[in-house]
Amino acid sequence: MMYAFSYHAPISLSEARKRFEESEDAAYISGGHTLLPTMKNRLAAPSDLVSLGQIEELQGIAVAEGCLTIGAAETHASVAASDAVTGRIPALAGLAGSIGDVQVRHRGTIGGSVANNDPAADYPSAVLALDARLHTSERVIEASDFFQGVYTTALEPGEILTKVGFRIPDTAGYAKMRNPASRYALAAAFVARFGDSVRVAITGASEDGVFRWTEAEERLSKDFSAGALAGLTLNEADMNEDIHASRGYRAHLAALCTRKAVELQGRLTLL
Numbered sequence: 001m002m003y004a005f006s007y008h009a010p011i012s013l014s015e016a017r018k019r020f021e022e023s024e025d026a027a028y029i030s031g032g033h034t035l036l037p038t039m040k041n042r043l044a045a046p047s048d049l050v051s052l053g054q055i056e057e058l059q060g061i062a063v064a065e066g067c068l069t070i071g072a073a074e075t076h077a078s079v080a081a082s083d084a085v086t087g088r089i090p091a092l093a094g095l096a097g098s099i100g101d102v103q104v105r106h107r108g109t110i111g112g113s114v115a116n117n118d119p120a121a122d123y124p125s126a127v128l129a130l131d132a133r134l135h136t137s138e139r140v141i142e143a144s145d146f147f148q149g150v151y152t153t154a155l156e157p158g159e160i161l162t163k164v165g166f167r168i169p170d171t172a173g174y175a176k177m178r179n180p181a182s183r184y185a186l187a188a189a190f191v192a193r194f195g196d197s198v199r200v201a202i203t204g205a206s207e208d209g210v211f212r213w214t215e216a217e218e219r220l221s222k223d224f225s226a227g228a229l230a231g232l233t234l235n236e237a238d239m240n241e242d243i244h245a246s247r248g249y250r251a252h253l254a255a256l257c258t259r260k261a262v263e264l265q266g267r268l269t270l271l
Helices: 013-022 035-040 076-081 083-088 090-097 102-107 110-116 123-129 214-222 247-263
Strands: 006-008 026-029 048-051 061-064 067-071 133-136 140-142 161-167 171-178 185-194 197-203 268-270
Touching: 013 026, 013 048, 026 035, 061 083, 067 083, 076 083, 076 090, 076 102, 076 110, 083 090, 090 123, 090 171, 090 185, 090 268, 110 123, 110 161, 123 161, 123 171, 123 185, 123 197, 171 247, 185 247, 197 214, 197 247, 247 268
Parallel strands: 006 048, 026 048, 171 268
Antiparallel strands: 061 067, 067 161, 133 140, 133 161, 171 185, 185 197
16 A cells, blocks of 8 residues: 555646645656555555646657657557658667557656666666667757666756657667567667667666667777678677576676567567
8 A cells, every 4th residue: 555645637737746845755657557566565655646647748749850859748559550650760669669569668768667767677778879869858968968877867956857869770670589578678679770870778687777889889889780790799798688688698688689670670670
């Protein structure tokens, strides 16, 4: 059973900030797939929940000047089904469609996933690989500065992630080995090519959360083929180990996913 709390459903960013600042120990809630289980287990006890789901400023998907911008309150299902996303970055649409089950995809939001920075979440890899810009209620944060460790981001207390602007690549692919129960990534790789430059982001594998695999990027920038990655491995000591996979297995999966993401550009690959 949860501890008692007050619930607020503001309809504007300014109202949401006001509710947050006036509360003793408030928390924002979007889809709630991380916060609510934590509260049910009495591991968190916010005095107030401030819902972001009714705020129009956090909605919408748009394309302009080589950038695909997605509102933070857009659900995984809406991202997966969007013509703008499937037409410009089909791998991102595939990523969204691979998250959880139908119920999760219709409630969970891109903003909630990115702001929570779960080490096995899908979206953070796309944010890094697609060199995204994170727009908040206060400022714009570059992808390289946003993720700061497991469940930690550059967001300040009370700051609200409003939208994510993804650079549109020449081509991109996402490959994922998912836990058959939770659908979270045991390891996954998002690979994006922009001209002669390649960005590779790995999620689900490291104990420090999402990261860029620079050695793979260097090889793929010279030769964009799965063969260019032959013999390249990740340091097992940097990988996460739990009941689902050992460090060595996760290192193997991350490398395998990277090769598959290169082979099947423009698509999602589930291993």
